[in-house]
Amino acid sequence: MKKITFLLAVLTLSISYGQNLLSGGGFEGLTTGKITSASTPWSSGIGNATFQPSINSNSANAHTGDQFLNMGNDFSNFRQNITAVPGTQYTVTFWNLFVSGQGQPASTDGIFVSVRDNSGGNGTQFDPIISFYVDPSTVDANWNQFTFDFVAPQADLLFFVAKQSRAAGGPNNSARMDDFSIVETPTASVADLQKFNFKSYPNPANNFIKLSASKNIDKVEIYSLLGKQVFNKTLASKSNEINVSNLANGVYVVKAYIEDAVGTYKFIKQ
Incomplete structure (x- = not known):
């Protein structure tokens, strides 16, 4: 057996370092309007147009640039297929702003951002799950940045974002999201x-x-x-x-x- 003095791909610094696994993470240049199951590169598992997210163009409302993703009140989701290097650690970064004239939404009315097995549709959660929760009660009414790390368990993955339905009688929980990226974690x-x-x-x-x-x-x-x-x-x-x-x-x-x-x-x- 060959002795390896500094193991395979020490620090896993691959040639794709710094490359965003997501396409259109800032939504610039993408077709505006509702995101459906047939949309690309982002799609949605929601058939009811009322709850489908949309790509909007308004530089005054976007975090950067002109375009951003908007999710109306109550339940909504969007997703994108990504290809990772198994065993590599990645950092997910995105920006979110809850839009409500009735005060911040309840803590249970937030957004789940997850990485799943790309098994079709909205994918399948891994065990243990790879997920991050945006709790509305912990942020202010401005754009807020969020990050989390994960180790890719396989190459074929689904990046999935789902917003909860608001609590009965609770404040609106519509949200704007922008500038998504998934890049190899600097080491x-x-x-x-x-x-x-x-x-x-x-x-x-x-x-x-x-x-x-x-x-x-x-x-x-x-x-x-x-x-x-x-x-x-x-x-x-x-x-x-x-x-x-x-x-x-x-x-x-x-x-x-x-x-x-x-x-x-x-x-x-x-």
Whole structure:
């Protein structure tokens, strides 16, 4: 078995770094009007035109540029197919503004932003789910930016946004959304750990991973491709052996900490 001194694609800095996985995330240049199941690149799973979101053009109302997405009161959703690199961490960023002359909507009348298995229609939630909730009670009446990270469990994904129906008798919960992006999460450079002569092997691994460096390795964390932490250990030593025998076979993401540097890489358990 070949010894790998700095694991496959350390830090997973792919050539697509910085590229937005979404098309038309700022809605500029897209056809204005209702978003239906046949629309592209964004579509909606709602058949009733009353609740379908729309792309509007009004620079005074957009976050940037001229166009933005508008969701009226009550339930609405929109979605887009995306292709990711499995095991890579991405950062989702978007802007939202709740539009209500009756005060901010109730905390239960917000927006779910999720990444799903692209199984058709509105997709299928992963287990554990990859989702972020925009709680209207925690924001003001201006444009607010939101971000969250996820590790892509597979290549074929669905980006899905759904707004709740407002509470009976509650304030309106119409919303404007703009400037969506999904880009690879910035990580430390390869040089950040190479300067410590960091080594990790073997890869693939059966029972143990051996780590070594010229300075103390402070901590190691291991995550599944769904982002669940499956191992966490403080090492505070220049060399150590990590027992991975209890992990199921598959691909995992490892984070190693040395002083102020953090390296993220993948290994295969077999």
